[in-house]
Each structure stands twice: as C-alpha cells, then as structure tokens.
Amino acid sequence: MGDILVGTASWTDRTLLDSGWYPQTADTPEKRLAYYARQFPLVEVDATYYSPPAEATARLWAERTPAGFTINIKAFSLLTGHPTRVSALYKDLRPDTEKKNVYPDDLPAQSYEEVWTRFLSALDPLVEAGKLGALLFQFPPWFTIKRANKQYLLEVAKRCAPLRPVYEFRHASWFDGDNADETLAFLREHKLPYVCVDMPQGHRSSLPPVLAATADLAVMRFHGHSDKWTSKDIHEKFGYHYSKRELADWAPKLRELADQAGQTHVLMNNCYRDYAQTNAKTLAGLLDAD
Numbered sequence: 001m002g003d004i005l006v007g008t009a010s011w012t013d014r015t016l017l018d019s020g021w022y023p024q025t026a027d028t029p030e031k032r033l034a035y036y037a038r039q040f041p042l043v044e045v046d047a048t049y050y051s052p053p054a055e056a057t058a059r060l061w062a063e064r065t066p067a068g069f070t071i072n073i074k075a076f077s078l079l080t081g082h083p084t085r086v087s088a089l090y091k092d093l094r095p096d097t098e099k100k101n102v103y104p105d106d107l108p109a110q111s112y113e114e115v116w117t118r119f120l121s122a123l124d125p126l127v128e129a130g131k132l133g134a135l136l137f138q139f140p141p142w143f144t145i146k147r148a149n150k151q152y153l154l155e156v157a158k159r160c161a162p163l164r165p166v167y168e169f170r171h172a173s174w175f176d177g178d179n180a181d182e183t184l185a186f187l188r189e190h191k192l193p194y195v196c197v198d199m200p201q202g203h204r205s206s207l208p209p210v211l212a213a214t215a216d217l218a219v220m221r222f223h224g225h226s227d228k229w230t231s232k233d234i235h236e237k238f239g240y241h242y243s244k245r246e247l248a249d250w251a252p253k254l255r256e257l258a259d260q261a262g263q264t265h266v267l268m269n270n271c272y273r274d275y276a277q278t279n280a281k282t283l284a285g286l287l288d289a290d
C-alpha cells in the first residue's frame with residue numbers, strides 16, 4: 001500500500017477561526033499554519049482559485065511549514081474555464097471591459113499565456129522546498145465529456161509538467177453509463193490523476209463515489225452530504241460533519257485505493273467550523289489503526 005496523506009482543504013476559514021480549534025496562542029497567520037502543520041502532513045490551498053498566488057506568499061508557506069509537509073494548490077479559476085473577476089487578474093493584464101467577470105476567450109492570447117506563466121512560476125518556492133504536491137484542476141459543471149475537453153486535460157498536463165495536475169470533474173456525463181470506463185481508460189492511458197469524490201448525489205454536478213487510481217498519485221476529496229448542496233452560501237453547501245461510522249466505512253476503501261498508487265492524498269473539503277479538521281483527524285486515526 002502506498003503512503004496516505006490526510007489533510008483539509010483550508011486552514012484559514014473564518015468559521016474555523018471562530019470554532020476554537022486553534023489554541024489561543026496561535027493568534028497570527030504564521031502561528032496558525034505552523035500549528036496546522038503539526039496536526040496534518042497535507043493541506044490544500046483554496047485561495048489560489050480566487051486570486052493567483054504571489055511568489056512571496058508561496059515562500060512564506062514553504063518557510064512556515066516543516067520538512068516533508070505537502071501543499072496542494074487549487075488552480076486559478078481562469079485556468080479551469082470558470083468566470084473570473086477582472087479585479088482578480090494581474091493589474092497589467094486586465095482587459096478594458098465593463099464586465100465584472102471574464103473567461104479565457106475574453107483575454108488576448110498573449111495575456112492568457114502570461115497568466116499561466118505567472119501562476120506556475122509563483123509556486124517555485126514550494127517546488128524548491130520539495131513541498132508542492134498536486135495542482136487541483138476542478139472543472140466547472142458545464143465541462144462535459146467531449147473531445148475538446150479531453151484535449152484540454154492533455155494541454156494542462158503539458159503546461160504544468162513536471163508539476164502534477166490532478167483532475168476533478170463536476171458534470172455527470174463523465175460517468176454516465178459506459179462513459180465511466182472511457183473516462184478512466186483515457187486518464188490511465190495518459191497517466192492523468194483522477195480526483196475521486198464523495199458528495200451529494202442527484203445533482204447535475206454529482207459524480208458517483210468511484211475510487212480509482214489512474215496514475216501513481218491518487219486523490220480523494222470529501223465534500224460532505226449537505227442537504228443544502230445548491231445553496232450559494234458555501235458554509236451551508238459544505239456544512240456537513242461525517243460520523244465516525246461513515247469514516248470507518250471509508251477507511252478500507254481508501255486502503256484499497258492506496259494499493260493502486262504510490263501516494264494517496266485524502267482531503268476533507270467540508271470546510272465549516274472545525275468539521276474538516278476533526279473529521280480528518282478521526283479518519284487519519286482509523287487509517288493508522290491498521
């Protein structure tokens with residue numbers, strides 16, 4: 001069985017800070033990250049989806065965490081085809097437009113290329129410190145299974161090399177009927193890591209909890225089962241606390257997943273108060289028990 005790293009998809013959420021999970025002595029961003037890194041070997045940075053990271057910030061993440069710590073980065077929204085706030089773009093690359101949000105086609109080709117270059121180069125301090133794990137490319141609900149989108153997966157891998165992009169889909173078409181085998185076969189053929197998910201079912205964005213390693217790195221993200229999944233309030237959307245029984249049922253499945261990969265990243269994305277942190281600690285204990 002390959003190594004399993006367990007962590008959470010945030011360490012700075014406002015409701016987490018209010019929950020009392022951090023000790024009172026962890027009263028600065030530096031101390032909170034250091035405390036988090038003593039509890040878990042892995043974290044996912046969500047803020048980089050909303051605004052591309054600065055190299056100075058990535059350097060601080062590297063400096064404030066111990067050797068062997070792993071940091072996954074969520075790809076900037078523009079790079080996954082999501083609507084992106086003009087104000088989130090680098091100032092010198094902002095198009096002259098009245099729109100509040102833009103898509104890749106709204107930028108000159110040269111500007112779009114420059115976004116890619118700056119986003120990836122900002123991660124250099126993490127690469128140099130040996131702490132950069134995966135780059136999470138979470139695609140929008142309208143990113144369906146079609147040839148052009150498959151080609152984009154290959155383009156992303158080429159642009160990021162030698163860094164490791166991992167792919168999370170949010171449209172049911174990728175796993176409808178025979179498409180499930182087609183999707184996994186395509187990812188395996190090109191050694192593209194699939195992001196397995198646990199999430200509410202019955203929605204257009206729902207994917208089944210298929211656990212499969214399509215490369216030497218496997219990733220599992222737990223989104224919870226909130227009955228308010230369609231809410232625009234992210235705390236309602238992700239406000240779900242897994243029971244110990246639920247996590248105990250997942251532990252053997254995750255061990256089987258880890259048997260297929262060299263390393264497995266397991267991330268709790270039920271980021272409301274300390275739900276993700278307490279669930280991650282419980283799950284890590286269950287996995288360690290064997």
